[in-house]
Amino acid sequence: MSLSLEQAQAMSIGELAGVTAAELMRVQAEAATYLRNAKELKDWIDGAIAMKYEPKVRELRTQLGKDTGIINFDDEGVRVTSDLPKKPVWDQSQLSEIAQRIAASGDNPAEFLDITYKVAERKYTAWPENLRTVFEPARTLKTGKPTFRLSLSQEQ
Structure with a gap:
């Protein structure tokens, strides 16, 4: 059945x-x-x-x-x-320059901008150990939902 x-x-x-x-x-x-x-x-x-x-x-x-x-x-x-809906896209390099000017004038850029730092996992794993050690305390590894794919086994 x-x-x-x-x-x-x-x-x-x-x-x-x-x-x-x-x-x-x-x-x-x-x-x-x-x-x-x-x-x-x-x-x-x-x-x-x-x-x-x-x-x-x-x-x-x-x-x-x-x-x-x-x-x-x-x-x-x-x-x-x-x-x-509005979907504004901000030029990251220009925002970075603005943040530097704000900081240079003595103000806190975080009062005006949401600042996010990211490290691509592929880049992180390619770094030498001494560089990864510096970043390691800032890294938390979370996992997503597991997925499973079923397929027929290849007969040998």
Whole structure:
């Protein structure tokens, strides 16, 4: 008997963990296909909605003088809400120069800027030991959620 996605969803995680590896692999692949298809369908429908309402939203933005933010209007009893959020992008090198000028004038740059320091893990692991030792007290290693991929073993 082949386990369906509906049957798998109705099972407890413990029960599902008790099925064969081959069945887990099959329903995992089927669920991934289902998710991919659902996302593609949602993107397709979202594209149709954008095509239908973008001209009206553009017209309303012009009338209201709103380049960004939320626009609401009704279409046949359905409230249509379009949100065009602001996403400012700051030039990091220019901000660094500004922070240096603020510090040089005697003020604290942290009063004006959110300052974040990052070290790429790939760079860190490539550094010589003496350099890593300097940075090590500032480094905390956290882990993400574990993932598992099931595939057929290669027969030798």
